[in-house]
Amino acid sequence: MPNDPSERTPAPGASQRPAEARRIVVPRRGPMLVDGPVEVELEDGTVASSDRFRVALCTCRLSERYPWCDTSHRRRR
Incomplete structure (x- = not known):
């Protein structure tokens, strides 16, 4: 079958690691929670x-540890 995804080759420069689905939780306020490792x-x-096993990614860019959330967004309220 010519359009079989298992037959496709990655684009030049694409990661050679097998694709693993990662769960990302996007709350209304606060950081994005991503199942790790990342x-x-x-x-x-x-x-x-x-x-x-899970990391919090800063979405407000106020974190002193960017890209990791350090809860700086709480002081913004």
Whole structure:
């Protein structure tokens, strides 16, 4: 079958790791909760990684530990 996903080859530069679904919880307020381990590529190309079972990603950019949430958003209220 020509359109079988298992027959597709990754685009040049694409990750060679097998795709694993990650659960991401997006609450109305506060950080995004992502089941880990995770790697986060930042705008400048650096990569932040965590082996924790769940991480909180900052969405307000107030965190001193960005991209990880340090609850700085609570002080914004």
